[in-house]
Amino acid sequence: MITHRFAFTRPRAIHSAPDAPPPNGDESAIRATDLITGYRNGTSRRVVHRGLNLSLSRGKLTALLGPNGAGKSTLMRTLCGLQPPLGGTVWIDGEPLHALSPERRARKLAVVLTDRVDVGYMTAYALAALGRTPYTRWDGRLTAEDEAIVQEAMRAARCEALAARAVAQLSDGERQRVMIARALAQQTPIILLDEPTAFLDLPRRIEIMHLLRDLAHQTGRALLISTHDLELALRYADALWLMGGDGTFVAGTPEQVHRRGELLRVFADEGTEVRRYLQEIHQRWTTS
Amino acid sequence: MNPVARLSSTSTGQAAPSGLTGATVATNAAESFPPLGIRRGVLLGLAVFAVAAFLLSLAVGSVPIPLDEVVRVLLGVQASKDTWQTIVLVFRLPKAITALLAGAALSVAGLQMQTLFRNPLADPFALGISSGASLGVALAVLGGAAASVSVFGRAAYLGDFGLVTAASLGAAAVFALVLAIARRVQSVITLLVLGLMISYLAGAVVSVLIYFSIPEQVSAYLNWTFGSFGGVTWQQMRAFAPTLLLGLAAALFTAKPLNALLLGENYAASMGINVRAARWWVTASASLLAGAVTAFCGPIGFIGIAVPHLCRALFGSSDHRVLLPAALMLGGGLALIFDLISQMPGARAALPLNVVTSAVGAPVVLWIVLRRQSFGRV
Structure with missing residues (x-):
């Protein structure tokens, strides 16, 4: 088991560049x-x-x-x-927002939408792992650290027991948890649902x-x-x-x-x- | 004890921000995370299958040649008989390379289209590429005599090169149109409808041409629609192989955006994928592959729709990092097998290639549709 200091408590800590102070110095x-x-x-x-x-x-x-x-x-x-x-x-x-590149925006903000989730053959774990997309290199390969972050996200969303299940066989509530885990794995300071x-x-x-x-x-x-x-x-x-x-x-x-x-x-x-x-x-x- | 209870007890205790590390130490016995990586064993198996099919297609035919002799020829060593040397190098090798590349290209393009359109029944020709090629050939073969001025029409009687040129021009015209539009449209559905309309338009023109043509010309056109891997000469291979290799290489770079697109364009965009650029790259590589194959081999059906489904079932995965190389190898190998079946040694006449691919492809698609139904999601 790999143990890391995860960024869930302070998502901003893992972002490479410190952000410019917000206008008016507010913390929103x-x-x-x-x-x-x-x-x-x-x-x-x-x-x-x-x-x-x-x-x-x-x-x-x-x-x-x-x-x-x-x-x-x-x-x-x-x-x-x-x-x-x-x-x-x-x-x-x-x-x-309009000045952010898609990749940079994806490191700031994750979403859970009402769009249909029909992914064919895929485990809940693989679905949650898609949350690492903004961080992976061109071929989408996950490092051991990426995988540890996804596993931690699934635990935080309380769906780690579903990891090996096929997405198609999850109930609506279970799938929603996995989608939330995917958003957590994206390690953004903001999530919109x-x-x-x-x-x-x-x-x-x-x-x-x-x-x-x-x-x-x-x-x-x-x-x-x-x-x-x-x-x-x-x-x-x-x-x-x-x-x-x-x-x-x-x-x-x-x-x-x-x-x-x-x-x-x-x-x-x-x-x-x-x-x-x-x-x-x-x-x-x-x-x- | 649930993870959050653990989590809060650790994080309230001290100011250290490592609140969740406590949760990682105490692992729940019920949790097991399945492997995410590429399964190299099965991919290796597919590679062996493709190589075996390749060698087999060089050895089997009206004149059987021992496998070791085939390998000798490939290694540049003189075969025991001069005729074997000639048969392998002049007749069978270009055909086998064509089948291998065309099968790989159609399967990869089909996989890309199915994911882009989120439609299990999409195929490499969903964007109207083959219709464009068909129209080109029909204009050359049928329209040639009708107008009696067409260069292609005369060329078609002289040899296959005119056909290839006509089909390439037709495919390229649709290719250019699709690419010009792919970046501008809001929804991918618009692209799908566009492809469908191109098919209908081209079909209408082809029907008119057939209606006013003499039977000999119609049969020349029909022959082209049957599909064949045998028409590519070494000369044409210089254009065919590099085009397909370029398209396949470009396709392998689309694995990451395709994986994100499994969730739809909104989610893909939210995960940092530049959706319009990704859409353009996917359509460009898939159309290049489908267009080149159609131009040189005719509109070969079913490989492009069936092989991606076979790969998904085989790997139990929708991960394009696995599916793209798998479709490449399985498609190449299967195309060689289909070609072997179409000209079984001992059979009096060769079956049209499309008859074989459909006869095998249709049951596969049926099986998939019925299987999906049992899941409750067609």
Whole structure:
């Protein structure tokens, strides 16, 4: 067994070049200023959100909440560089996202998407090992150190027992853990997860949320998830980002969001059933 | 005790940031990490298979030649009989080299296309390369007489070189078109649709040409579509071999991006792969391979679709660092075997090559589709 001093506790420690101090000297992992998200099609633009100013903290689990169509996925895709912003700048560790090369970006930011994972014949271990892609040489060969990092990532995501299993035979929850291990093996200070609890049953949702919070706290990474699991997010997230269907964006701790009654505001357009349900959650929080 | 409980107990105790090292020492008995590396033993077996098939194809034929004599000729030593010397060097060797290279090229290109399009039924011709070549040949053979001015049309009657030129031009035209577009399109699906449309367009033109042609010309065109490894002369080998070796070498450099692309283009991009550049390299090498083989040997089906699946099943792996060399060797060896079967000694006439590859290839694809179904994921 090879023992290493792993970088999970301080992912920044293993990055070769020390990063430039972030603007304003703040410690946020991601910062966006006057961000405009949306789609560009030829000369026409469709703006989803404008004037977004946000900051993602290290060592915390942040949950992005909001109704369908509010622009959560668009924001996630913009923050991880899968689509360019229509305006404004995303700062990753103090560097503008658009100026980062694909390789350098992959060492800053890992993602877990809702995309189909259909990899044919592959073990869970081999899938998690793909997380080393930004670090391997041209032929993709893994060194002993790479393998040790992947194994450590699988332990941290609590899926080491699945290592020898075929990916095709994993359950949705098991596969999600392996995908999280793959993101950990990428050794980035930031991980973005797009609806990581979708398609999972309740016990698996709780386990994944628990795992993500632990990972954020123990490894110092900045974790951002988008989710529809309101109550789980209120319970497990350290910070909430709320997006309303009308283009509002508010951020704060669950307590702050609750105290200001933001949840009810964000879902204000919804029908009476929805508002009553949110009222109940609101009251339960007030009494507890 | 779960790893995080261990983890937190070690990291809260002291300020040292080595919180997770404690977890590595206490290993769970249930965990076992399967080997990730290339399995050299099986790859070596495939190499032996390819070499054996190569020697066999030099020895077997209407005139059987002992294996040791074949080896002597290859080593540059005079064979016991002059006729053996001539048969091996003039007739069988160029054909065997052609089959070996063409089989390897089609298999590697097929593997690349299947991963790029994330489609188990993609083949080397998914981008319309062979349709372009077919159109070139059809224009030369059929259109030649129709217009009675075409240089290629006359050349086609004179020898195979005109056919090769026409097919090369057709394949090259599609190749250039695909490469020009590959960098610009947003989605890889656009490329797939493009290839499909090129095939339909070329097919329509070929049908029109056939409709207005005399039977002799149609049969000349059909002969080309049957495929053959026998048409490449030593002279043509000077263009054929370097082209394929270049394409195969380029393909081996695509293993890392192809592995990342198994998860789709979004994940590949998030893991530091320049997706557009990778897409361009994969299409360039695969199209070069498929185009060159089609130009010199005709549109040879099924090797390119079946061999990648055989390799995956054989290695139980989707790792392109294993699959690319495996497809190269298994494809080369199998093409030699197919060629041997197509002209079994004792048989009165040689079977068209495509008949043999399809007869063997179709059951393999069927088997794979049925097997996938039993997994619940077609």
